[in-house]
Amino acid sequence: LAETDFPALDRARSTLRDVFGFDRFRGRQTDVLRRILDGQSTLAVMPTGAGKSLTYQLPAIMLEGTCVVISPLIALMHDQLRSAQANGIRAATLTSADADWRETMDAFRAGQLDLLYVAPERASQPQFADFLTASPVALFAIDEAHCVSEWGHDFRPDYRQMQHLMDQFPDVPRLALTATADERTRRDILGQLGIPKEGLVLAGFDRPNIQYTIHHRDNPVRQVTAIMEEISGPGIVYAPTRRKVEDLAEKLAAATGRTVLPYHAGLPVEERAANQAAFVASEDIVIVATIAFGMGIDKPDVRFVAHAGIPKSIEAYYQETGRAGRDGDPAKAMLFWGAGDFAQARQRLSELPEERRNDERARLDMLAALVETPKCRRAVLLRHFGESPPDGCGNCDNCLNPPDVTNVTETARKLLSAVYRTGQSFGFGHLQKVLTGSRDDRIAQKGHDSLSVYGIVEPEEAQLLQPLSRAMQARGALVATEHGGLALAGDAKAILKGQQEVEIVIPPKRSRRSGRGGST
Ligand code: ADP
Ligand code: ZN
Numbered sequence: 472l473a474e475t476d477f478p479a480l481d482r483a484r485s486t487l488r489d490v491f492g493f494d495r496f497r498g499r500q501t502d503v504l505r506r507i508l509d510g511q512s513t514l515a516v517m518p519t520g521a522g523k524s525l526t527y528q529l530p531a532i533m534l535e536g537t538c539v540v541i542s543p544l545i546a547l548m549h550d551q552l553r554s555a556q557a558n559g560i561r562a563a564t565l566t567s568a569d570a571d572w573r574e575t576m577d578a579f580r581a582g583q584l585d586l587l588y589v590a591p592e593r594a595s596q597p598q599f600a601d602f603l604t605a606s607p608v609a610l611f612a613i614d615e616a617h618c619v620s621e622w623g624h625d626f627r628p629d630y631r632q633m634q635h636l637m638d639q640f641p642d643v644p645r646l647a648l649t650a651t652a653d654e655r656t657r658r659d660i661l662g663q664l665g666i667p668k669e670g671l672v673l674a675g676f677d678r679p680n681i682q683y684t685i686h687h688r689d690n691p692v693r694q695v696t697a698i699m700e701e702i703s704g705p706g707i708v709y710a711p712t713r714r715k716v717e718d719l720a721e722k723l724a725a726a727t728g729r730t731v732l733p734y735h736a737g738l739p740v741e742e743r744a745a746n747q748a749a750f751v752a753s754e755d756i757v758i759v760a761t762i763a764f765g766m767g768i769d770k771p772d773v774r775f776v777a778h779a780g781i782p783k784s785i786e787a788y789y790q791e792t793g794r795a796g797r798d799g800d801p802a803k804a805m806l807f808w809g810a811g812d813f814a815q816a817r818q819r820l821s822e823l824p825e826e827r828r829n830d831e832r833a834r835l836d837m838l839a840a841l842v843e844t845p846k847c848r849r850a851v852l853l854r855h856f857g858e859s860p861p862d863g864c865g866n867c868d869n870c871l872n873p874p875d876v877t878n879v880t881e882t883a884r885k886l887l888s889a890v891y892r893t894g895q896s897f898g899f900g901h902l903q904k905v906l907t908g909s910r911d912d913r914i915a916q917k918g919h920d921s922l923s924v925y926g927i928v929e930p931e932e933a934q935l936l937q938p939l940s941r942a943m944q945a946r947g948a949l950v951a952t953e954h955g956g957l958a959l960a961g962d963a964k965a966i967l968k969g970q971q972e973v974e975i976v977i978p979p980k981r982s983r984r985s986g987r988g989g990s991t
Contacts, residue, residue, distance in 0.1 A: 479508040512645040512666040516673040527612035531585040536607030542614040548588045562586035580605045595632030616647035620659035676856045683848040684868040688807035691779045696726045704774030708759040711780035720759040734760035771798040781812040784834040810944035814951035839945040845976045875977045883973040889924040895958040942975040
């Protein structure tokens with residue numbers, strides 16, 4: 472790319488060398504800098520460690536005036552301050568924890584600051600805007616910008632107030648930065664902060680050394696045991712509840728003879744800390760944990776992350792699997808999902824306040840699409856984060872072992888009408904018996920042998936019922952009832968009326984066998 476047509480970028484490169492001691496820009500830092508040095512507001516979405524700070528620190532040095540950085544965590548700000556000052560940048564913080572605020576304010580007024588870090592609760596006060604008029608402001612940098620969005624996972628009302636502040640300085644460009652923002656959150660941030668659509672710079676989410684595999688869960692102990700027998704390095708197994716954590720840890724230790732430690736919020740603090748420390752120091756320990764585990768843990772050589780149940784969202788999945796292979800060596804991420812995970816998660820939607828229900832449903836739909844896709848998993852993940860990846864990655868289960876896709880529209884209509892005709896209160900086992908014409912006593916007792924759907928599924932077709940039911944639950948055409956039955960929901964009506972085709976993925980035999988961990 473012709474970068475010399477933009478002289479400011481050449482100057483930026485010398486500053487990079489002279490002040491920061493780096494030879495070249497990384498990833499899309501250049502794209503962000505080009506816009507910021509040209510006075511254009513920008514949203515930079517890049518993963519942690521990509522080097523986002525540099526994209527405002529460098530303009531702070533180069534541009535006339537002070538760069539005001541809004542950041543939500545005081546501890547984080549003080550870290551940033553130290554590293555900026557270590558590079559010789561004139562920086563200060565204005566937070567409730569700073570005693571030297573008078574000096575800081577004087578330095579700003581005198582135009583002696585490159586960077587001024589401010590907490591949002593202070594920046595949103597009306598006096599702060601008055602204060603800022605005392606000296607030129609070169610740039611507003613909004614760190615952890617997903618906090619302005621209610622759709623983001625860490626909404627902070629203070630962040631909303633920032634708008635009023637920045638609106639009083641319409642000529643000062645804004646640089647919003649975040650590591651976690653899906654499409655909706657990004658749109659929100661752009662709108663909230665008045666950044667144009669083309670101001671989005673986003674990249675670097677791929678973790679090419681992680682191999683993704685997603686398989687339905689038939690026996691989690693056997694499935695995770697198979698991984699542990701193949702991979703001797705440290706690993707994390709995520710389980711949905713405390714009880715499942717303890718149970719799985721015990722059984723995996725017994726099955727493999729390896730050290731397997733539990734981690735969840737219900738354990739005594741000392742035990743939790745000891746297990747975490749042992750894991751971080753080890754080269755072979757496996758930790759079974761609830762999602763409480765992993766935040767802020769820096770262990771580069773985790774060789775696998777397994778999920779024994781579905782994560783909360785694609786973003787949570789990306790974040791949790793992202794703990795594998797930080798050293799860049801090959802690592803595996805395996806998700807074992809159950810139809811019940813989705814059915815229950817969808818049932819719980821009804822307990823949510825109305826305004827959150829649609830959002831959460833959308834998150835589940837996106838997760839279901841990842842789980843059900845016959846195509847490249849990485850491509851689905853990266854597209855979710857707004858990237859434009861190639862169609863195949865060569866390092867996920869679907870690329871390595873392409874599954875068959877089968878049109879099962881007719882069978883789906885049979886299954887859904889069996890659900891309907893039996894009163895939407897029976898589980899899969901019962902429905903399967905009705906559809907295949909089982910002579911089970913219970914079927915006769917309920918009078919289900921006289922229904923029009925009794926025995927309408929042929930033996931060969933019957934093999935499709937289980938994967939089909941899973942798929943229907945994943946996409947929400949079937950949801951769980953309180954008593955463990957299945958009820959129609961979502962697209963079920965459209966499918967029944969023949970308005971919608973249904974295709975499902977039939978996992979290839981080989982991966983199914985290895986997923987079971989057996990050698991039969
Ligand atoms: P983020 O805020 O995106 O999580 P940081 O700004 O903390 O990331 O940067 C992560 C690390 O990368 C820091 O140690 C930083 O000095 C370093 N870094 C940033 N840009 C470059 C570069 N162009 N070349 C080499 N190292 C860089
Ligand atoms: Zn792939």
